[in-house]
Amino acid sequence: MTTTSAVAEPRTRGGLRVGIQKVGTFMSGMIMPNIPALIAWGILTAFVIDVGWTPNAALATMVGPMIHYLLPILIAVQAGRMVYQDRGAVVAAIAVFGVIAGSDFLIAQFNAGLAEGESELGQVHMFIGAMIMGPLAAWVMKHLDRLWKGKIKAGFEMLVNMFSAGIAGFGLGVLGFYVLAPVINWFMSVLSGAVGWLVENGLLPLTSVLIEPAKVFFLNNAINHGVLTPLGLAQSETDGKSILFLLEANPGPGLGVLLAFTFFGVGAARATAPGAAIIQFLGGIHEVYFPYVLMKPALLLAVIAGGATGVTTNVLFQSGLRAPAAPGSIIAVLFQTAGDSYLGVILSVILSAAVTFAVAAPILLASRKRDLAAEAAGADGFGAAVAQTAANKGKASSALSGLTAAGGAVLAPTADIRKIVFACDAGMGSSAMGASVLRNKFKAAGITDIDVTNKAIANLDASADLVITQQQLTDRAKQRAGSAVHVSVDNFMNSPRYDEVVNMVLEQRAASSVDAEPQPVPAAPDGLSGAEVGAPATRAEARAAAAAEAESGVGNGDRVLVPGNVRIHSGSVSRDEAIREAADLLESAGAVTKAYFDAMLAREQTVSTFMGNELAIPHGTNEAKDAILASSLTVVRYDGGIDWDGDDVTFVVGIAGKGDEHLALLQNVAILFSDEEQVAELKKAETPEELYALLKAIGED
Incomplete structure (x- = not known):
């Protein structure tokens, strides 16, 4: 059970798309179990043929029979087993041998009639024949057995079973020899001619217009296993390599999309993209990037551009693989790369990823504000895209389900939630603000007996029932508090996960027959009035308050936030420049040493201090406690905005916390910045003094 917003399951519909998916899935089921045999054949050709690494004429005699007989028969056996178990597998093997022999006979006859000096036809490897005859033969055997099922006298079952399968195999072998073999020969000739025409006219990159979208909708298997693999193997036998193996397997486009989401995405999509990139690029599971494209259909342009770039690069360098790279991992691709093709193949992956990233980035940036607003409103576009991808695939996928788990879905706990801990690296900044936001959400829902605290990850223990961390820190938190429910958020300020946690607790209370009727939202937390939490009613009042404070001498040095630490800049700076200014202000206030700036930068390398609502709160790491001399806050507003690792920031609140005296202030900061109107x-x-007056509540105990 999860508390994420329900996403309606897409209804399965018939039609051409579903039919192609089913055919492709069945083809994949025939090919994939036999990939080890294809790898073995690729290794053999790499080493022993006359242009291989270690030529060996004796061992080279294995190369031809393996590709011509062994591999098609293995495919037929697998297909037969899928349709009718072992009995179907045996009959399928017999029948496909008839197709192979019929093809060889026709080619031998054709070559015998050629005039002297004319080019002879080479062998046609019956991969497509195996994918047709294998399941057909097993299906025929299955239905033949049904004809006499229950009609055989006791003691004659084995005799009938053995002879019926043998006779069926013989008949289907003859059918394959005379009927299917000429059809497959003609079909392979047409396909080879079409591919040759594309290559000769420089149009092979255009195949990406078909292949890349087909991948996203799981329509690629029919193309890949039904066309590219058979043609590629035939080309590889004669040339030692084939570019066709790279048309679909290139991991570059998927990597480019995931990198774009890593830098410019929002919410769960951004949080899961780095892990998905590792799975896709190194593990070869391409389907993990499909939901990201489905979220933004315009990204199809990015993967098409990236795919076409990769194909163009391989065409220019005349590079290719010796055998199919399955799964489509960079490891498998490099393993199967022909000896003279490493430069071209590596460049094709790099350039395809770069082009995809370059096209995807502006697409994501153009809709970033809308996406952030939708995320804040609780929309789960990524979850819907994952669900749609699973529906497109037509079966469960552990890789896809892992994306939703990593995206921060809140799992229902097995025990009552009584203690919730926000954990961050240092435990003094972002986690304190997140705890304040959630605490107020609980109050608004009428829940007053939940203990919501914050601490450093290093101080986590088994007492927590639920731990909330930023996505990049969740694994570390699990190591410290393995028995707790863990929730990952993209930022601590306005994550939709908070509402899920509140709803989860309400449902838990309801299930336990505890009154969970929501109560009216308090006017302000912790007994503060609205004026104390928020801002003065008008800017004129703020100016008057600022003048009154100046006259009364308010803002002396024992305050955590003093007027001199509040600034306004009309322009923009870089993230590091803003951190430098915050560190300098803290140092000038006597709150930190010079070493604190480096600790603040180190914190950003671990996880961003962007909080949402245009706020960042840079602070040091847990190891930088010795650099803190006193508690202090700084507030700088940059009207030109700051690019904070892809997020837009206007306010930078620098923090140095000695003990816990700053935490109450951060709670008020969180409340203030969680309200977009404030x-x-x-x-x-208009002035730093006016801004200070508007912020004065955070300086009061």
């Missing part, structure tokens, strides 16, 4: 008021302040 953030808008802060952006209207």
Whole structure:
């Protein structure tokens, strides 16, 4: 059970798309179990043929029979087993041998009639023949057995079973020899001619227009296993390599999309993209990037451009693989790369990833604000895309289910939730603000007996029932508190996961017959009035308050936030420049040593301090406690905005916390910045003094 928003399961519909998917899935089922045999054949050709690494004329005699007889028969056996178990497998093997022999006989006759000096036809390897005759033969055997099922006298079952399968195999072998073999020979000739025409006219990159979208909708198996693999193997036998193996298997386009989401995505999609990139690029499971494309159909342009770039590169360098790369991992691709093709293949992967990234980035940036707004409203576009991808595939996928788990779905706990801990690296900044936001959500829902605290990950223990961390820190938190329910968030300020946690607790209470009727939202948390939590009613009042404070001498050095640590800049700076200014202000206030700046930068390398609602709160790591001399806050508004690792930031709140005295202040900061109307008021302040007056509640104990 999860508390994520329900996503309606897409209804399965018939039609051409579903039919192609079924055919492709069946073809994949015939080919994939036999990939080890294809790899073995690829290794053999790499070493022993006359242009191989270690030529061996004796061992080279294995190369031809393996590709011509062994591999098609293995495919037929697998197909027969899928249709009618072992009995279907045996009959399929017999029948496909008839197709192979019939093809060889026709080619021998054709070559015998050629005039002297004319080019002879080479062998046609019956991969497509095996994928047709294998399941057909097993299906025929299955239905023949049904004719006499229950009609055989006791003691004659084995005799009938053996002879019926033998006779069926003989008849189907003859059928394959005379009927199917000429059809397959003609079909392979047409396919080879079509591919040759594309290559000769420089049009092979255009195949990406078909292949890349087909992959996303799981329509690629029919193309890959039904066309590219058979043609590629035939080409590889004569040339030692084939570019056709790279048309679909290139991991570059998928990597480019996932990198774009890593830098410019939002929410769960951004949080899961780095892990998905590792699975896709190194593990070869391409389907993990399909939901990201389905989220933004315009990204089909990116993968098409990337795929076409990769094909063009391989065409220019005349590079290829010796055998299919399955799965489509960079490891498998490099393992099967022909000896003279490493430069071209590596460049094709790099350039296809780069082009895909370059096209995808502006597409994501163009809709970033809308996506952030939808995320804040609780929309789960990524979850819907994952569900649609699973529906397109037509069966369960552990790789796809892993994306939703990593995206921060809140799992129902096995025990009552009583203690929730927000954990971050240092335990003094972002986690304190997140705890404050969730604490107020619980109050609004009428839940007052949940203990919501914050601490450093290093201080986690088994007492927590639920632990909330930023996505990049979840694995570390699980090591410290393995028995707790763990929730991953993209930022601590306005994550939709908070509402899921609240709903989960409410459902838990309801299931336990505990009154969970929501109560009216308190006017302000912790007994503070609305004026104390928020801003003065008007900017004129703020100016008057600022002047009154200046006259009364408010803002002396014992305050955690003083007027001198509040600034406004009209322009923009880089992230590191903003951190430098925050560190300098903290140092000038006597709160930190010079070493604190480096600790603040180190914190950003671990996980971003972007909080949402245009706020970042840079602070040091847990190891930098010695660099903190006193508690202090700084607030700088950059009207030109800051690119904070892909997020838009206007307010930078620098933090140094000695003990816990700053935590109450951060709670008020969190409350203030969780309200977009109050953030808008802060952006209207015309002077640092006015901004300080609007923020004054965070300086009060």
